[in-house]
Amino acid sequence: MRLIDGHLDLAMNGLDGRDLTAPLDDLRAADPVAGQTATVSFPELRAAGTRLCLGTLFAMPRTPESPGGYVDAAGARHQALAQLDQYRRWEDGGHLRLLRRAEEVRAHLAQDTGPLGVVLLMEGADPIRDETELPFWVEAGVRIIGPAWGATRYAGGTGAPGPLTGAGKALVEAMRDLGLTLDASHLDDAAFWDAAEIGGRMIATHANARALVPGNRHLSDEMARAVAQTGGVVGLVLLSPFLQAGWRLGDPRAPLETVAAHAAHYAGLIGWDRVALGTDLDGGFGQEKCPAGIERYADVPRLLSHLPAHARAGVAWANWARWLETCL
Template sequence: MTLPELLDVVSRAGLVIDGHLDLAYNAGVGRDLTLPLDELRSREGPGARDIATVTFGSLRAGRVAVCLGTLFAMPRTDTSPDGYTDADGAHAQALAQLNQYRRWQDAGHVRLLVPGAEVAAHLRAYARDPETTPLGVVLLMEGADPIRTPAELPSWVKQGVRVVGPSWRGTRYAGGTGVPGGLSAVGEELLDAMREHGVTLDASHLAEQSFWEAIERQPDVIASHSNARTRVPTDRHLTDDMLRAIGERGGVVGTVLYNGFLQAGWARGEARTLPQTVAAMLAHLADVAGWAHVGLGSDMDGGFGMREFPQGMDSAADLGRVADLVPADHRAGVRAGNWTRWLTRDRP
């Protein structure tokens, strides 16, 4: 099947691809994603700080066929006292999450995929049978501290990791959100190893200096879950020059749906943002990077809940509605086509 034929199949089936979900991390903090969403919400109670939005059932209801599923090790912070304090601790967290994905795969909830032919075959299968085909997961490491040395990268590749974001906050590899700076010496080694082994750079969370240094060493780049700094001025997001650079290199920018990343100044407890706010962010990303380089990177389970997402985005079942906010000619691309093109392209 040619790429145009595959894109037509994906579009006709109304499939969705999400560029960023923290599935295994959520399981690690006690969320059972195999439950129906209503039951999970009931168990967590009406007083839960974050009302659950993502389960395997809600993803299926939204026809989410593939996602980039993270290995995310949480460092120790004031709010996460059990987080890692060294590379061995980060490594252990990521391995535990990898094993969670494998258990889910054994139980038929997910299918771990390598970009390329495996993703293309999975999308065809999901389009034929969306009721029983499991969620396809391409592994993304968010924050590279679990890679204890760059020499370990091939072992992670062997286990399925094909995308790495060097930072979350700062790591020993690179500056990150709230921690400005460039690549460290070992960070330079890691980026060189990523290019050698065909591992894509995820620019989300990279400090600006680290971003420009990183794409010089590994120009195969995406932003799995980032918005435009022009609209929401924080170093968590990307400048127009950074967005443009990703588009020029053939990457995709996954739009984050958290209210505070869509509307400057929004704070928890305030009214949910309007769909028009999402539309404005998507339009800006497209004006800079091009519609062919804009997709979803919802981060819908990334420490937020239903109240922290725009009106009408109550769960993963609603993710496909985001595409309704863009011009008709680009809806299929934003819903899944642009990620499909990137995930199934020929790789070295």
């Protein structure tokens, strides 16, 4: 089986001191990140059959848990530039290949060997000081931007309700005009509907179904339909509290049937050809919060056997492939 993953925070992990070029067992033995058992490394992605992923530029804001986070646009930009440099160093080392356009994706996916393909996705737009800087990031290879994470200067986000700000409307309009795609993951409803009204392509790289897990982190049925109406795809997140309502650390990890339930719910709304993967593994959590049966990234293909046989290849590969080859 071949996989495309719609959401991995690779550079964040690299800059946290994880050597993603190492076999996972070696990475775990030398892991500087405490309390989160790593699941992702490049050899591990290869073992799972992953040929391409959306790789994030994610700037962490200052919070009580991350006192080193940014407090202004300059600080956010600094983090994103460091992550961009990390991806370029990996590319120089032959560990991945940055893909900027649909033609490059087509050529990459036509090959069964070679390094991981990575399409850059900015998660949280605070690193962009204003919309006039978008061409810089496009030139750097960013094709997809999620305006929010928590609230940003641009939009209300997860756990921080609010609309697009004035700057957010200007950003989303400029994204539309440049042909960039908006990642609706993390957008609060008010900001989501503001963005939908502005128009342009939308996807949700990593968002489960709110009908099964309440909260503004997840897509309402109406939001999932709106994403699909722009031709977009939604990626399933492999995080127990996002799969099972009320899940807490220490509970038995969510069974893979819960992933299948989110997938089936989406399929009922927008069809199986719009449902894909956005695992977010090692995106601020480790094996401890993965679904049961996913002990490391190479286990990800196991979830496919819980899906209807006719849907497996699309969820694993073909739905992102089609979108990337036509819309990027």
